[in-house]
Amino acid sequence: xxxxxxxxxxxxxxxxxxxxxxxxxxxxxxxxxxxxxxxxxxxxxxxxxxxxxxxxxxxxxxxxxxxxxxxxxxxxxxxxxxxxxxxxxxxxxxxxxxxxxxxxxxxxxxxxxxxxxxxxxxxxxxxxxxxxxxxxxxxxxxxxxxxxxxxxxxxxxxxxxxxxxxxxxxxxxxxxxxxxxxxx
Numbered sequence: 001x002x003x004x005x006x007x008x009x010x011x012x013x014x015x016x017x018x019x020x021x022x023x024x025x026x027x028x029x030x031x032x033x034x035x036x037x038x039x040x041x042x043x044x045x046x047x048x049x050x051x052x053x054x055x056x057x058x059x060x061x062x063x064x065x066x067x068x069x070x071x072x073x074x075x076x077x078x079x080x081x082x083x084x085x086x087x088x089x090x091x092x093x094x095x096x097x098x099x100x101x102x103x104x105x106x107x108x109x110x111x112x113x114x115x116x117x118x119x120x121x122x123x124x125x126x127x128x129x130x131x132x133x134x135x136x137x138x139x140x141x142x143x144x145x146x147x148x149x150x151x152x153x154x155x156x157x158x159x160x161x162x163x164x165x166x167x168x169x170x171x172x173x174x175x176x177x178x179x180x181x182x183x184x
Contacts, residue, residue, distance in 0.1 A: 013037045015124070016057035018048045018074060019090070020067040024113075028061065031117035045069025052081055059124045062107075064091035064098060070158075072098070075105040088123045090115055095150035095182055142183035149177060 015037040019025040022043065029039045040055035042048040044066050051057075052074075060078050062071035071089055078085050089102040092113045099110040109123035149167065153174075156162040160178070164171040 012058055014055055014057045014059065015039045016042065016048065016051055016055055016060040016062075016078070018042045018044075018051075018060070018066065018071060019063040020044060021063070028117060028120065032121070035117070035121055043067075045074060048074045049077060052077055056081060058082060058085055060085060060087045061120055061124070062087065062089050064089055064102070072101055072105050072107075075102070075107055079106045086124050088120060090120075092181055096147045097151035097154035100151075101154050140183060146177075146182050149174070150182075153178065 013036055015032055017025055017029055017032070017039060018041070019028070020043050025041050025043070029041050033039050037059065038055075040051045040057065042051045045068055048062075048069075057078060060074075062074050064071045071091075075087055075089075078087060087107045088109045088111060089098075089107045090111050090113055091098065102110045109126070111119060111123060149163075152166055153160075153163045156166065160174055161171055164174040167174065
């Protein structure tokens with residue numbers, strides 16, 4: 001389902017939100033409208049393509065893992081339509097490998113859920129010179145392991161069998177690890 005408002009194309013704050021979590025997507029859309037954005041929403045990669053064509057976003061917030069599709073696959077579509085678009089990736093499955101992939105694809109920031117509207121707005125409107133504050137706590141050993149597994153998974157083009165082979169791990173074990181949220 002796509003929701004695209006009728007907006008003047010000269011507006012400089014056209015935001016596309018792509019997330020398969022409908023309550024979160026709707027709350028974020030309302031919050032961003034209150035902050036002066038003209039908002040269009042989409043639930044999956046197919047709807048996002050239609051919304052990009054109709055809405056021509058200058059800003060985008062994309063969920064990394066969608067029920068139908070992958071948020072990183074939407075980044076080049078937005079970049080092709082508007083090379084200057086400010087794109088933020090949101091995810092519940094945060095890891096260094098996907099953060100690097102998001103930045104390489106053209107995202108300007110990468111935020112872990114639950115991110116609030118203030119954090120998202122700051123990321124969307126930050127200048128290129130702004131640096132995030134350093135982390136309050138270093139990564140735990142479990143988190144370091146998780147990050148390594150995610151990095152190899154991304155380097156293997158999200159191929160579970162190849163990743164399991166390279167990590168010398170059973171494929172089913174790897175699938176269980178990938179299905180879980182990242183440790184803190």
